[in-house]
Amino acid sequence: MSNKFIQETVSREILVAQRDASVIRQFCATEYEGDIKGKGTSVKVNILIPATLKDTSTSPVSREADGLDTNTVTISLEQDKNYKFEISHKDVAEGMPTGMFAETLTDIGQQIALEADKLVLSKYTEVLKENIIPKASVDKSNIYDYLIDLDVKMDELEIPQMGRIVVLPPRIAGLLAKDTIIRTAKEQDMPLGYVTKVGNLTIVKSNNVAIKEVSSVKDSFECLAFVAGKTFAHVNGFCEDKVVDSSVVTTGFKDIAMGQIISGAKLVMAKYAVLFEISYK
Structure with a gap:
């Protein structure tokens, strides 16, 4: 029992630190039902269920009722991230100075x-064709206007x-910060990764935005705009099995996995995601 408790505690500490440090994950649907017990598990995610509106030109009495799409939203973890952290013996952790092991787990x-951010942003390839905006070049003189146009396009x-x-x-976020309009604006509440607000757009930055290469040369960034909490889903959890490798399960503490973290992401509402390509002048 104590071994399982220590393992769960360590895994939870890692997950809490991941949650607190992730820029993109904070804008995803992350509430899921059931347990994630191993790599390959699919989980049900609590996210917006699209409503289907019927033809409103007919009489309310005779027309069909509006309905909800009751399809289950699931995320498969089979091909996504799987991490395992081991410790040779609990004395290694217990022998560390106070707080040092906790800092290691946080790191x-x-x-x-x-x-996690990279996993979500990698879903840009699944955006609808009609929601893809052609490549444009930006600098500090036009980045603000470009984002206003993006807001209008949405x-x-x-x-x-x-x-x-x-x-x-x-x-690109640095260019925006140099804009005279942005430099005079002041925001009181600044969530993780926050840059500023332009129109209806909350601008955040991440170093994991996809980069498009042309002839092996970095050519442009493939950026995403989306609706928070409705467009992407991200889940992660830990495996309770004491796994050393894919085929061996131990019963003791020595060499067991201290953190068996699995992670998955999915673009759920493609119609709410926009892909735009920008290059730096």
């Missing part, structure tokens, strides 16, 4: 947070205005 969680695509998130790489 592990922060590293996984970067991978209006035209009938994407909800509330909760719009735009993810920019640090290089």
Whole structure:
């Protein structure tokens, strides 16, 4: 029992640190039902269920009722991230100075947070074709106007205005920070990764925005804009099995996995995601 308790405690510490350090994951649906017991498990995610509106031109009495899409939203972890951390003996951890082991677990969680952001942003390839905006070049003189146009484009695509998130790489976010309009604006509440707000868009930055290469040369960034909490889902958890490798399960503490973290992501509402390609002048 004590071995299992120690393992769960360590895994939870890692997950908490990952949650606190992840920029993109905070804008995803992350509530799921059931347990994640091993790599390959699919889990049900609590996320927006689309409503289907019927033809409203007919009489309310005779027309069909509006309905909800009751399909289950699941995320498969089979091909996604799987991490395992081992410790040779509990005395190694217990012998560390006070707080040192906790800091190590926090650092592990922060590293996984970067991978979680990368996992979500890698779903850019699943965006609808009609929601892809052609490549444009930006600099500090036009980046603000470009984002205003992006906000208008999302209006035209009938994407909800509330909760719009735009993810920019640090290089482009830096250009925006130099804009005279942005430099005079002041925000009181600044969540993790927050840069500023433009129109209905909350701008955040991440170093994991996809980079497009042309002839092996970094050409542009493939950035995402989406609605927070409705567009992407991300889940992670830990495996309770004491696994050394894929085929061996131990009964003792020595050499067991201290953290068996599994992670998965899915683009659930593709119509709420916009892909735009920008290059740096």
